[in-house]
Amino acid sequence: MRPGGSEPRSTEETRPERVAPAEEAEARPVIESAVLRVKDLSLWYGASRALHAVSLDVAPRKITAFIGPSGCGKSTLLRCFNRLNDLIGDVRVEGSIFLEGLDIHATDVDVNMLRKRVGMVFQKSNPFPKSIYENVAYGCRIHGMSRRPDLDPIVERSLRAAALWDEVKDRLHESALGLSGGQQQRLCIARAIAVEPEVILLDEPCSALDPLSTARIEELMQDLKSDYSIVIVTHNMQQASRVSDYTAFLYMGRLVEYGETERVFINPVKKQTEDYITGRFG
Amino acid sequence: MARRILEHSLGAICGAALALNLLLVLGLLFLIAANALPAFWQEKVTLVTLNDGRKLLGEIRAREVIPPRQGEAESSGARIKMKTGNRDVTGEDFVWIDEAQIASRVTPPDAVVLERLEYGFFYGTMAELRNGSEVVARGSEDVARAFGPVHDRILRQVAETRDVERHGAGAPADPAVSSGLAALHDRLAGEVLVMTTADGASRAVPVEKIVRAVRPNVLSSAGTLGLYLTRAREFLLDDPRESNTEGGIFPAIFGTVLMVFLMTFAAAPLGVLAALFLREYSEQGVLVRLVRTAVNNLAGVPSIVFGIFGLGFFVYAVGGSIDAWFFADRLPSPTFGTGGLLWASLTLALLTVPVVIVATEEGLAAVPRVVREGSLALGATHFETMTRVVLPAAMPGILTGMILAMARAAGEVAPLMIVGMVKLAPALPIDGVFPFVHLERKFMHLGFHIFDLGFQSPNVESTKPLVYATALLLITVVTVMNLLAISLRNRLRRKYATGAF
Numbered sequence: 001m002r003p004g005g006s007e008p009r010s011t012e013e014t015r016p017e018r019v020a021p022a023e024e025a026e027a028r029p030v031i032e033s034a035v036l037r038v039k040d041l042s043l044w045y046g047a048s049r050a051l052h053a054v055s056l057d058v059a060p061r062k063i064t065a066f067i068g069p070s071g072c073g074k075s076t077l078l079r080c081f082n083r084l085n086d087l088i089g090d091v092r093v094e095g096s097i098f099l100e101g102l103d104i105h106a107t108d109v110d111v112n113m114l115r116k117r118v119g120m121v122f123q124k125s126n127p128f129p130k131s132i133y134e135n136v137a138y139g140c141r142i143h144g145m146s147r148r149p150d151l152d153p154i155v156e157r158s159l160r161a162a163a164l165w166d167e168v169k170d171r172l173h174e175s176a177l178g179l180s181g182g183q184q185q186r187l188c189i190a191r192a193i194a195v196e197p198e199v200i201l202l203d204e205p206c207s208a209l210d211p212l213s214t215a216r217i218e219e220l221m222q223d224l225k226s227d228y229s230i231v232i233v234t235h236n237m238q239q240a241s242r243v244s245d246y247t248a249f250l251y252m253g254r255l256v257e258y259g260e261t262e263r264v265f266i267n268p269v270k271k272q273t274e275d276y277i278t279g280r281f282g
Numbered sequence: 283m284a285r286r287i288l289e290h291s292l293g294a295i296c297g298a299a300l301a302l303n304l305l306l307v308l309g310l311l312f313l314i315a316a317n318a319l320p321a322f323w324q325e326k327v328t329l330v331t332l333n334d335g336r337k338l339l340g341e342i343r344a345r346e347v348i349p350p351r352q353g354e355a356e357s358s359g360a361r362i363k364m365k366t367g368n369r370d371v372t373g374e375d376f377v378w379i380d381e382a383q384i385a386s387r388v389t390p391p392d393a394v395v396l397e398r399l400e401y402g403f404f405y406g407t408m409a410e411l412r413n414g415s416e417v418v419a420r421g422s423e424d425v426a427r428a429f430g431p432v433h434d435r436i437l438r439q440v441a442e443t444r445d446v447e448r449h450g451a452g453a454p455a456d457p458a459v460s461s462g463l464a465a466l467h468d469r470l471a472g473e474v475l476v477m478t479t480a481d482g483a484s485r486a487v488p489v490e491k492i493v494r495a496v497r498p499n500v501l502s503s504a505g506t507l508g509l510y511l512t513r514a515r516e517f518l519l520d521d522p523r524e525s526n527t528e529g530g531i532f533p534a535i536f537g538t539v540l541m542v543f544l545m546t547f548a549a550a551p552l553g554v555l556a557a558l559f560l561r562e563y564s565e566q567g568v569l570v571r572l573v574r575t576a577v578n579n580l581a582g583v584p585s586i587v588f589g590i591f592g593l594g595f596f597v598y599a600v601g602g603s604i605d606a607w608f609f610a611d612r613l614p615s616p617t618f619g620t621g622g623l624l625w626a627s628l629t630l631a632l633l634t635v636p637v638v639i640v641a642t643e644e645g646l647a648a649v650p651r652v653v654r655e656g657s658l659a660l661g662a663t664h665f666e667t668m669t670r671v672v673l674p675a676a677m678p679g680i681l682t683g684m685i686l687a688m689a690r691a692a693g694e695v696a697p698l699m700i701v702g703m704v705k706l707a708p709a710l711p712i713d714g715v716f717p718f719v720h721l722e723r724k725f726m727h728l729g730f731h732i733f734d735l736g737f738q739s740p741n742v743e744s745t746k747p748l749v750y751a752t753a754l755l756l757i758t759v760v761t762v763m764n765l766l767a768i769s770l771r772n773r774l775r776r777k778y779a780t781g782a783f
C-alpha cells in the first residue's frame with residue numbers, strides 16, 4: 001500500500017480547485033461515535049486565514065493522519081484540539097470542536113483539564129530539564145498527585161507503554177536530557193500518556209529521528225491504538241500510509257479529502273490529493 | 283598572499299591581546315600578593331650604630347639608591363629604611379638612614395620585639411619585671427624567663443574581667459563587684475615590664491598591654507613561621523586597633539560578606555520577578571523595549587548616584603518614617619534614619635539589580651518555547667509552567683547574574699560611604715544581644731578599609747603592607763563567594779545535564 005503503487009492519472013489542471021460540497025460529502029468516511037468532532041472550523045492568525053471551514057470527525061481508538069504540504073494548516077488544526085493556539089496572541093477561531101460532546105471552546109471549559117484529556121507530543125522532543133522519573137510524573141504532580149507510592153506505578157506503566165522502561169529503569173533519576181533523540185521522544189510519549197488522556201496528538205513526532213527510532217515509534221503507535229485515539233501530523237506520506245487508519249489531506253487551509261487511509265492512497269477522489277501523494281507537488 | 287598574511291597575523295594579534303590581558307591580571311595579583319604576604323613576617327632585629335655614636339634598633343625593611351641631587355651626576359650612595367617602632371618614645375615608627383653614616387650593624391641575641399595594644403611595636407631589651415613596687419625579675423635573661431608565665435596569667439585575668447564587665451553591661455552595677463573590678467584594674471596596671479631602648483632610655487610597659495614578646499634573632503625558622511601564621515590569623519580574626527593601623531580586620535570581612543549576602547537576598551527576587559514580567563507577562567512592544575533599554579542603562583549609572591539616592595530615599599525617607607512610627611521615643615537620635623547595613627545592602631541591590639534582570643531575561647529566553655508548550659500541553663497552568671519548568675531551566679543563567687552582581691557589590695565603595703559604611707564600627711551587626719541581628723548598625727567594609735589604611739591613616743608607612751593584605755583578602759573573599767555560586771550553578775547544570783538546550 002504505497003503511494004507510488006496507486007494508479008497515476010493524467011491531469012490537465014495543477015491549480016488548486018475550490019471543493020464542491022457534494023464532492024466533499026462523498027469523500028467523507030462514516031464514523032460512529034467520533035471522539036473529536038470538528039465543525040466548520042476556521043482560524044485566523046491576525047488577518048491571514050489559516051483554516052477554511054474544516055469539518056471532520058476523528059474515530060476513537062484509531063490512528064488518524066493529517067497530511068499535506070508545509071503551511072497547509074495541519075499542525076494548526078492539531079493544535080486546535082488542545083487549544084494550544086490560545087497561547088499565540090491575535091488568533092481568532094470560528095466554528096466548533098466537540099470532545100466527546102463537550103464544546104471545547106465553551107466559556108466554562110477548564111482549558112487545563114481539556115489538555116489533560118488531550119495529550120500532545122511535539123515535533124522536537126521537549127523533555128523538561130528534570131530527571132526521567134520527574135518528566136513522566138510531571139503531569140500527575142500538576143494534577144494533584146504527589147505521593148511516591150501513587151506515582152511509582154504510573155511512571156513504570158507509562159514508560160512500559162512507551163517501550164522505554166527496559167532502557168531507563170536503572171537510571172530513572174538521571175537527567176532526561178542525557179537520553180538519545182528517539183528515547184527522548186518516547187519519553188515525551190510516556191509523559192503524555194501518564195495523565196491518561198483520551199486523545200494523543202502527535203505533531204510530526206518522527207521528523208527529527210533516524211529510521212530505526214522512527215520504526216520504534218510507529219510500532220509503539222500501533223500498541224497505543226488499543227487504548228487511545230491518536231491523531232498524527234506527518235510530512236511523510238509513507239508513514240501516514242503505514243500507520244494510520246484514516247487520512248486527511250489538507251491543502252492551503254482546506255480539508256481536501258478525508259477517508260480511510262487505504263482508500264485515500266489507492267483511490268483518491270480529488271485530483272489534488274492524487275497529485276500530492278504521487279509526488280507531483282508538495 | 284596579502285590575505286594569507288592577514289589571516290595568520292590576525293590570529294597572532296588576538297593571541298597577543300589575550301596574553302597581554304592575562305599578563306596584566308597575573309601581574310596585578312602578583313603585585314598584591316608579593317606586597318601582602320610579607321606583611322606579617324618577622325625580620326631579624328638589627329642594632330645599627332651610626333658614625334656619631336647614635337644607636338638604632340629595628341628591622342631593616344627596604345634599601346634604595348639615593349637619587350642624585352640636581353646638578354650631580356652620580357648618586358651619593360644608598361639608604362635603608364628601618365622600622366624602629368617605639369612610637370611613644372621617638373614619635374615615629376620608621377627612619378631612613380644613609381648607609382654612609384652607618385658604623386656597624388649587629389643582630390644582638392637579646393633584642394626583643396614587643397607587640398603592644400597601644401603605640402605599636404617596641405624594640406629594645408628587657409630590663410625589669412615589676413609588680414607594683416616589687417621587682418619580680420631583673421636582667422635580660424631572668425626577665426625573659428619570668429615574663430611568659432606572668433604574661434599568660436595577666437591575659438587570662440584581663441579576659442575574665444572583660445567577661446564580667448560585658449555581662450554586667452546595662453544592668454545596675456553591684457558596688458562590690460565594681461569596686462573589686464576597679465581594684466583588679468589598678469593591680470594589673472601595676473604589673474609592668476621595663477624595657478631599655480637601644481640608646482639606653484628605659485620605658486615601662488604594662489604587661490596587660492603586651493600582645494606578645496619575641497626575640498626574633500634567636501627564633502628558629504619554625505618559630506618564625508609559627509609567628510607569621512599567628513599574626514596572619516590575628517589579622518583575619520581580630521578587631522582593629524590604633525585607628526585601624528594594627529590588629530585585625532575581622533569586622534570588615536564580616537561586614538563585607540554580610541552586606542553582599544543581604545544585597546543578594548534583596549536583588550535576586552527583585553531582579554528575577556522584574557525579568558519574569560518583562561519576558562513572560564508583558565506584551566513585547568515599544569514600552570517594554572524602552573523599559574529594557576532603561577534597565578540596561580541603569581547598569582551604567584555611576585555608583586555614587588545610587589549612593590545619593592539611597593541616602594535620600596532609604597535613609598531619610600524610609601528610615602526617617604520608620605523612626606517616626608516605631609522609634610519615636612529615641613528621637614532625635616536616629617535608629618533607622620541614619621546610614622546602616624540594611625540601607626547599604628538595599629542601595630547596592632538597586633545598583634546590581636539591572637545585572638540580575640539582564641541575566642535572568644537571557645536565561646528565560648534560552649528556554650525553548652517547545653518546552654513551555656510541553657508543560658502547558660500536559661494541563662499545567664502558566665504559573666505552574668513558570669515555577670516548575672522555566673525557572674529551574676533558567677536557573678544557571680540567573681545564578682550567572684547573581685555571580686556578576688555579587689562581584690560588583692563586593693567591590694563597590696563609593697555609594698556605601700554615604701549610606702552606613704564607617705571607618706570603625708563599635709559593634710558587629712550580628713551579636714549575642716537581642717534581637718541578635720542589628721541591620722540598622724553601621725558596618726565596616728574591606729573596600730573602604732583599603733582606602734582608609736592607604737590614604738587616611740596617621741601612619742602610612744606601617745599600614746602599606748596592610749593595604750595590600752586587605753586588598754588580597756578582598757579579592758579572596760570575592761573569589762570564594764563567586765566559587766560558591768559557580769559550584770552551585772555547576773551542580774544545577776550537572777543535574778539537568780546538557781544536550782537538548
